[in-house]
Amino acid sequence: MANEKVDVVIVGGGASGILLAAKLGQAGKKVVILEVGPPLALDDLVSSQIWSRRLKWGGVPVVSEGKNPVAHNFQSGWGLGGAAMHQFANWPRFHPEDFRVRTQYGRGLDWPVSYADLRPYYDRIQKEVGLSGDHVAEVWRPAGDPYPMPPIRWFKQAELLAEGFRKIGMRTAPMPLAINSVPYNGRPACINDGWCEAGCPTGALVNPQVTYLPVAKKAGVEIRTDAYATRVLVNAKGDRASGVEYYDKARERQEQHADVVVLSAFSASNPRILLNSANDRHPKGLANSSGLVGHNVMAHITFSAFAMFEENTENHMGTSGAFGMSQDGYVKDSHPGFGSYTWTVGVAMKPNDVLGFANSRPQLFGNALHDFMKRASRGLARIGVQAEELPSPENRVVLSERKDAYGFPLARVMHGLDENSMQLFNHIRAEGDRIVKATRAKETWTNPSPGLAHFLGGTVMGKSPKDSVADSYGRTHDVGNLFITGGGLFPTIAGVHPTFTLHALTLRTADYMAKNWGGIAV
Amino acid sequence: MNSVNRRMVLKGAALGALAYTVGGAEVLLSPREARAQGLALKVLTADERAALEALGETLLPGARDAGLAHYVDQQLSVDPSEALLIARAVGVMPPYANFYRAGLAALDAASQKLHGAKFAALAHERRNDLVEELRQKNPEGWSAPPPSPFFYFVLRADAVDVFYGTVEGFERLGIPYMPHIIPVKRW
Numbered sequence: 001m002a003n004e005k006v007d008v009v010i011v012g013g014g015a016s017g018i019l020l021a022a023k024l025g026q027a028g029k030k031v032v033i034l035e036v037g038p039p040l041a042l043d044d045l046v047s048s049q050i051w052s053r054r055l056k057w058g059g060v061p062v063v064s065e066g067k068n069p070v071a072h073n074f075q076s077g078w079g080l081g082g083a084a085m086h087q088f089a090n091w092p093r094f095h096p097e098d099f100r101v102r103t104q105y106g107r108g109l110d111w112p113v114s115y116a117d118l119r120p121y122y123d124r125i126q127k128e129v130g131l132s133g134d135h136v137a138e139v140w141r142p143a144g145d146p147y148p149m150p151p152i153r154w155f156k157q158a159e160l161l162a163e164g165f166r167k168i169g170m171r172t173a174p175m176p177l178a179i180n181s182v183p184y185n186g187r188p189a190c191i192n193d194g195w196c197e198a199g200c201p202t203g204a205l206v207n208p209q210v211t212y213l214p215v216a217k218k219a220g221v222e223i224r225t226d227a228y229a230t231r232v233l234v235n236a237k238g239d240r241a242s243g244v245e246y247y248d249k250a251r252e253r254q255e256q257h258a259d260v261v262v263l264s265a266f267s268a269s270n271p272r273i274l275l276n277s278a279n280d281r282h283p284k285g286l287a288n289s290s291g292l293v294g295h296n297v298m299a300h301i302t303f304s305a306f307a308m309f310e311e312n313t314e315n316h317m318g319t320s321g322a323f324g325m326s327q328d329g330y331v332k333d334s335h336p337g338f339g340s341y342t343w344t345v346g347v348a349m350k351p352n353d354v355l356g357f358a359n360s361r362p363q364l365f366g367n368a369l370h371d372f373m374k375r376a377s378r379g380l381a382r383i384g385v386q387a388e389e390l391p392s393p394e395n396r397v398v399l400s401e402r403k404d405a406y407g408f409p410l411a412r413v414m415h416g417l418d419e420n421s422m423q424l425f426n427h428i429r430a431e432g433d434r435i436v437k438a439t440r441a442k443e444t445w446t447n448p449s450p451g452l453a454h455f456l457g458g459t460v461m462g463k464s465p466k467d468s469v470a471d472s473y474g475r476t477h478d479v480g481n482l483f484i485t486g487g488g489l490f491p492t493i494a495g496v497h498p499t500f501t502l503h504a505l506t507l508r509t510a511d512y513m514a515k516n517w518g519g520i521a522v
Numbered sequence: 523m524n525s526v527n528r529r530m531v532l533k534g535a536a537l538g539a540l541a542y543t544v545g546g547a548e549v550l551l552s553p554r555e556a557r558a559q560g561l562a563l564k565v566l567t568a569d570e571r572a573a574l575e576a577l578g579e580t581l582l583p584g585a586r587d588a589g590l591a592h593y594v595d596q597q598l599s600v601d602p603s604e605a606l607l608i609a610r611a612v613g614v615m616p617p618y619a620n621f622y623r624a625g626l627a628a629l630d631a632a633s634q635k636l637h638g639a640k641f642a643a644l645a646h647e648r649r650n651d652l653v654e655e656l657r658q659k660n661p662e663g664w665s666a667p668p669p670s671p672f673f674y675f676v677l678r679a680d681a682v683d684v685f686y687g688t689v690e691g692f693e694r695l696g697i698p699y700m701p702h703i704i705p706v707k708r709w
Contacts, residue, residue: 038603047701050687056611058603064613074611078603193700201702316697351695352679352687354611365581365653365678373686377695 009258014082017264023510025219037079045199049353052198067416091500098494109491112472121504130184133176140327158323158346164439178206194348196320238281259521287476294397299452305432307441318348337424339388340495553589576642585681635663
């Protein structure tokens with residue numbers, strides 16, 4: 001069934017899709033969002049780690065393989081608002097050198113934008129949605145406007161851990177958080193109960209339901225949930241996108257035609273849709289003349305170190321985002337293993353779930369686990385890391401032999417950490433061990449092997465059609481009215497969390513599209 | 523499931539309960555209540571339930587009475603996109619029943635091979651010894667997949683969910699639950 005043609009159809013109702021829709025709607029464009037998951041509302045955000053899994057991917061399976069498989073389902077979202085509904089809201093900026101890794105260090109890839117290009121958009125986003133932090137204490141921070149709110153309150157855990165950093169000569173500062181420390185723009189201050197991952201229904205944490213979704217709705221953006229996009233449609237000549245094919249809740253095939261098509265789905269889904277959109281003109285997949293659609297997927301290397309204190313660490317208080325940070329290891333070539341990393345200093349914890357008390361000591365079971373849970377609920381503290389993995393064409397999304405109910409191949413993600421990443425991990429692990437041992441805790445331990453967080457790349461941006469899929473605005477090199485937004489565009493991933501940069505990049509795209517509409521939608 | 527039904531189930535979350543069928547009618551019960559009322563399982567067999575409860579009780583004493591088997595079974599009966607199991611978050615391929623069935627069968631197979639009896643029939647110490655082994659590597663007789671360390675990780679997390687991931691569980695640890703959306707009935 002064909003629907004009335006619109007100006008823009010956006011696949012994916014997550015942070016970037018909703019932000020873009022809001023801005024284009026405000027610019028007078030008729031916009032439709034196709035979101036694969038269910039509708040969500042703030043009163044769906046039940047305070048429970050068990051129920052938080054409703055916010056994790058629940059669509060067609062993604063086959064995750066390789067030496068170090070990415071945790072796709074844990075990272076991605078399910079329902080209106082996407083992964084940002086369960087984000088922890090750590091929002092540091094990328095550093096200037098993160099945008100020119102190839103030029104400066106001869107490794108990885110360059111971005112087609114500089115920090116100076118993105119800085120105004122970082123500043124605008126932080127003002128629009130609200131960020132809490134301390135730009136003075138955050139000595140590593142690149143140039144930018146001061147945070148509009150003071151930092152989130154530190155509880156005892158953060159102070160005890162910061163002492164360990166201090167004792168080995170490392171600096172800490174408040175983590176910039178997309179969480180209100182004071183009332184901001186009509187949204188309340190955080191009450192520090194640690195339910196961020198289950199979704200924040202109060203509006204204190206920046207999620208699309210309280211930021212750009214209301215703007216989009218007010219601007220007349222139409223949102224269709226339970227809409228499973230399968231292919232980008234093209235014109236007879238094959239050189240322009242004409243719309244999107246999707247299946248609705250009743251499993252009926254639909255077509256939504258538009259002047260401009262935007263893929264704003266997760267980093268595994270956008271390549272899958274492009275590869276499944278192969279046609280005579282684009283036999284390797286749409287927008288894939290470079291052969292790079294699906295390649296260069298990346299994840300942050302993660303690590304945790306723990307300390308059990310005699311003191312009450314108040315670890316049930318705070319946010320899922322960290323109290324503090326340290327970027328003393330951010331200079332990419334200053335340590336074994338190339339790449340930047342950011343320490344996170346203390347987080348609120350719950351008893352259960354992937355990051356709960358119990359999984360900090362996975363070898364314990366039986367009554368020993370009960371004993372540990374009692375001690376952990378009073379004295380446990382955690383530091384963590386987000387470390388940079390460099391892009392590799394070998395880490396990629398391809399089409400699986402397995403198919404969905406409509407006959408379309410599933411996404412198959414292959415990922416492994418290379419020797420450099422393991423060197424970096426080993427350096428971080430040793431440093432983390434020193435930090436927690438320098439605290440006053442009597443018992444400390446570290447994770448023995450790396451974890452992975454976030455899922456980025458796969459449709460990377462660049463200056464040349466030969467070595468990238470899209471330009472700096474996410475406009476695909478091959479199809480002038482087909483855009484991509486979100487973390488899939490990142491050519492490198494820096495040593496920080498991606499969500500702030502994802503927002504800044506999308507806002508830049510929205511500006512570009514609104515200002516150059518005539519040249520895009522012809 | 524349409525959005526109206528989905529909302530009803532989500533409302534059940536606020537009650538700290540899941541939907542079970544009693545006498546042909548759907549009622550909201552906690553897994554502990556469902557077990558105490560002797561409700562039949564919908565998906566798992568009697569043998570699978572016995573193995574699951576024995577493993578859960580070994581991983582975390584008290585998990586059996588907290589309704590581990592009823593929690594898992596109820597979750598296996600719903601569409602994977604509605605599931606609350608940690609299996610969903612850590613990338614187990616749906617349908618999740620395949621994962622549990624294969625893992626529990628492998629557990630019993632290994633137990634038979636090593637001790638000549640199913641896991642539920644083993645003495646406490648032997649259960650502990652086998653779990654200590656399987657958490658590190660596939661024991662002899664384990665018919666993978668899933669690999670036993672991953673199965674251990676998921677089942678242990680399920681046990682922690684039903685025992686500690688609830689209002690009652692937080693109370694056991696002496697930490698405040700502090701919900702935004704208030705559970706009006708305890709698990």
